[in-house]
Amino acid sequence: MARSLAMEPDKCTGCLQCEIACSFEHEGVFNPARSRIRVFEFQHGRLAVPYTCTQCEAAWCQKVCPTGAIVLDDQLGAKLVRTEACVGCKACAIACPYGTIEYNPLSGKVDKCDLCGGDPQCVTACPTGAIAYMETSLSGTTVNTTAEA
Known part of the structure; x- marks a missing residue:
C-alpha cells in the first residue's frame, strides 16, 4: 500500500521546522524559501497549515x-x-x-516533494505531530491503521 503525508492543521504552530528540515535535506541550507513544503498562515496568523504535494x-x-x-x-x-x-x-x-x-x-x-525517499524529514522535524506519514488508499485518502478501543 502506498504512503503519503497527512496534515493536521489544528496541531500546526507555524514554527516552520518542517520547511527548515526540508530545505536542509534537499538543498543543504536552512532556508524555508527553498523548501518543498510550505506553511500557509490564515486568519491573520491564527491558523497555520502545512502543505505540499x-x-x-x-x-x-x-x-x-x-x-x-x-x-x-x-x-x-x-x-x-x-x-x-x-x-x-x-x-x-x-x-x-x-x-x-x-x-x-x-x-x-x-x-x-519526493517524500525524502521514504523518510520524510518534515515529519521527523515537526514537534507537534501536525505532519504524519501514513498508508493511503489508491484514491489518496488516509487509512486508519490503529485499532479503536
Whole structure:
C-alpha cells in the first residue's frame, strides 16, 4: 500500500521546522524559501497549515510534462522529478491544481516533494505531530491503521 503525508492543521504552530528540515535535506541550507513544503498562515496568523504535494492520483504534472521527467516511483507511491530529463519549462507547475511544484531558479529545474525517499524529514522535524506519514488508499485518502478501543 502506498504512503503519503497527512496534515493536521489544528496541531500546526507555524514554527516552520518542517520547511527548515526540508530545505536542509534537499538543498543543504536552512532556508524555508527553498523548501518543498510550505506553511500557509490564515486568519491573520491564527491558523497555520502545512502543505505540499499530495502525490495525487490524477498526476496532472506527470501528464503534461513534455519530456517525461515526472515518473511514478511504484515503491514509494510518489511522483518524482528526474532532474536530468527536466528542461524547466514549468508546464507541470502550471498544471498542478494544488500549486505544489516550484521552479528552482538556481537549478533551472522544478522541485516537488519526493517524500525524502521514504523518510520524510518534515515529519521527523515537526514537534507537534501536525505532519504524519501514513498508508493511503489508491484514491489518496488516509487509512486508519490503529485499532479503536
